[in-house]
Amino acid sequence: AQSVTQPDIHITVSEGASLELRCNYSYGATPYLFWYVQSPGQGLQLLLKYFSGDTLVQGIKGFEAEFKRSQSSFNLRKPSVHWSDAAEYFCAVVAYNQGGKLIFGQGTELSVKP
């Protein structure tokens, strides 16, 4: 069965520093991959998605993610973090051999220090 692993439960970065959140998936074919963000007290919001084509995808709020088939990864990056980026980030994959449902990773909580 497809699965998504986010190895880092909690990450702290300084404001203005770069950020990379890791996501690894297991799926035999080309996956459909997503990153969602959940800000405190807010619902989940889509940051970006990868279906096919260019392996570097741009999202909202200055985020980008790169699909690397050889590493089964879809890491989320941002060159300069803002305090408002503090939130929980979820990577997700469509499980097409499980009826097309969306499977989420455990999430990575991002803290931003001044």
Added chain:
Amino acid sequence: GAGVSQSPSNKVTEKGKDVELRCDPISGHTALYWYRQSLGQGLEFLIYFQGNSAPDKSGLPSDRFSAERTGGSVSTLTIQRTQQEDSAVYLCASSSSGTGGFGANVLTFGAGSRLTVL
């Protein structure tokens, strides 16, 4: 509607009582999901409805949990004989398709129903 609507937003109940949580998806969205988010946990898949197909119930944690979707629109998640470990935020999401294609599987989430079992 403009977004996914969930009710109630907060529910406090006593152990052993039954609860119903409602989700009103975006009009025209064929796919509807229920997830559970416990404190410090990720998003746990519960159940998935796609059009007129039989729902995928593989994530329901026990037979105390059930869900239905009437007329391909509103969904109700029912938890019978609630236990304290059922305390969580129950999230509903909908999307325009569950079978692929650009824009497919981009979920729009509701604000959630926070359930507290005393």
